[in-house]
Amino acid sequence: MAQYARGSAVAVIRLRNPPVNALSRAVLQALEDGLKKADADPSVKAVMICGENGKFSAGADIRGFSAPKRLGGALGPVVSLIESSEKPVVAAIEGVALGGGLEVALGCHYRIAHVKARMGLPEVTLGLLPGAEGTQRLPRLIGVPAALDMITTGKHIPATEALKLGLVDEIVEENTIEAAIRLANKVIGQPLGPRRLSLKPVPKVPNMEAFLDEALAKVKRQARGCLAPELCFQAVRAATQSPFADGVRRERELFQVLLSSGQAQALQYAFFAERAVRRWATPGGASWSSAAPQPVRRAAVIGLGTMGRGIVTSLVKANIPLVALEQDLENLNKGRKAVMFLLEREAMKMEGGAQVLDFHNPARLQFTVDFDLLRDVDLVIEAVFENMALKKEIFHKLSKICKPGALLCTNTSALNIDEIASATNRPQQVIGTHFFSPAHVMRLLEIIYGRHTSPTAIATAMQLATALKKVGVVVGNCFGFVGNRMMFPYVQQAVFLLEEGSRPDAVDQALEDFGFKIGPFRMSDLAGLDVGWRSRKDQGLTGPSLPAGTPARQRRGQRYSPLPDLLCEHGRFGQKTGKGWYLYEKAGGRTATPDPWLLNFLSQYRDTHGIQTRFIDQEEILERCLFSLINEGFAILAEGIASGPEHLDVIYINGYGWPKHRGGPMFYASTVGLPRVLAKLQKYSEAHPDVPGLQPSAFLKKLAAVGNPPLKEWMSYLSQQSSKL
């Protein structure tokens, strides 16, 4: 838990709680005991605190937050105990010092860090604030602007930056522990008053109030409904206004508010969900624990459109040598120019810049139109546009050219992986890798296994996700997979709401107030309405292949809205054409304003189809859009397309702008209560019986009937008979 050892004059306390030395109650107790022992031993002249296995500490044990008061209460007094020690205490920071871990270090009189260590107060990302006096000590040490930045964003900073900020006294490249013991010996007998942060004044900022007002406005803008950043701000502001003890009291009050908020629970759930999805499994019995990935020494990307360019950039950033292929020289040159632009921009953001990325070296990034250069790559990512015939043609070619072990990935958002795999002689090595745009920025990688995909292929794709610093989520093969399949009923409801009387800006506003980064109509304008139009034409839902006499608002016996098709027929593709659901200042413009033309068009449309316009309130907008999406999630779980609700939530948080502080759609459903979700769906489906997306899924009904069990128990109610596993 925490090992106490006395060498010469310096006692060593080593935090020990693998894998990250989280500060559980037992660790804190042992730390306190060690400090008291050192204090009582006259031969001890100084103390050094470090962590086992090259990590200082990742902070409070998040799993212990279910017994919150006791854990929160315990850490602050231990930090005070460290600071009030009459013997100098030195923190030796290796690996990470995060959250409560950094607060322990702030209680120490000196901090020395390894050059590769990272530090931060990421509590805000868990819906909390640094509740062990960190909001009061950090501004005293590094000043209000830097402390506010760290505390309200939760970012981790490297040791080099920590040194510049004055967060650590020294950084070392070799043995941190030895250097810390040397420092401890050196400072024995020196006055400790100036080293006690609680006694220091908060450094002044010219015009502090104006600075704080501006900072608060920024925090609010970025928080979008998340409480923690603003309460973090308030705690730091208290440090600028009150003596240390009063600031600590304020910090504790605010901490309790956050701790009991549903948002903290949602964010902590999201933290563990992201880790849980790494332990993937398929209904066929393949799993992370038995499948070994194969190495990817060289890769290839086919297609340098928007997606391909982002994927190439991602691979270069991950230091994976690759070949980028286009169908002809004109497209190759266009793609190369765009990739180089992205890479230059990425390099500017990185320490070491272009030298680190090394993208001018043809041995690491080669552009070609020659398929033969793909002979010896270990992995290919095809990223051409969504057309089954084209994809099959490419995969057929790949299976003839690529070496036998090469993994063949298709970047598709909806197409059938099995059908693509059928064009090859190695369906076990074909897998879907659904990137999200922009592919070098978005964290999600949906990984889709087909009927024949091997466990090795899945493990390799998951390893690729990690190498690209993405969150890989393994799912089964169905139209739209998990993310887009859940998105269809959501978008469908949004359009139906327009038919019935709402406006694009009202629907977007309701969902953005809920916390989405962007509402469905703004999103559709951004992505381009023509993308969905093409897909609907391919599905025979609109366009020349639609049988004559098909009712305008019905397809295959179900309600259908032709509104998006009609907009496309008017050349309104969204931002790229300067008009879509909104009007933009110019083609390619980004400022959306409600368009009188569209409102008039909607009103004519309703008249034509005899639809009575009615006022639709925010509650109905939210319930119809969100509950239909959640309903599809239950159907997906029942079909075994995803192995747990966490998978759906991680996908939605990382790929679809779902507000993280609401934990993901399935977690949100659990907080609303499944009987309520069910009752609302029943109500809306009675009003709209021709909309299957509103008819409650059997699995949702079952969970509501068995008494609304907690989310972690849901999958145990899925009997073998009712699933397709």
Ligand SMILES: CC/C=C/CC(=O)SCCNC(=O)CCNC(=O)[C@H](O)C(C)(C)COP(=O)(O)OP(=O)(O)OC[C@H]1O[C@@H](n2cnc3c(N)ncnc32)[C@H](O)[C@@H]1OP(=O)(O)O
């Ligand atoms: C008054 C009290 C106030 C307290 C405030 C706090 O201290 S709150 C906690 C603040 N700390 C954090 O937010 C850090 C969270 N952890 C991380 O960011 C990362 O885990 C890491 C430390 C950067 C390490 O990342 P890496 O990718 O190397 O490993 P994993 O993320 O997979 O973590 C390994 C396992 O450790 C578990 N874990 C990590 N941190 C904690 C923690 N603070 N408490 C409990 N458990 C933690 C993590 O869940 C992994 O476990 P698995 O079982 O393998 O999933």
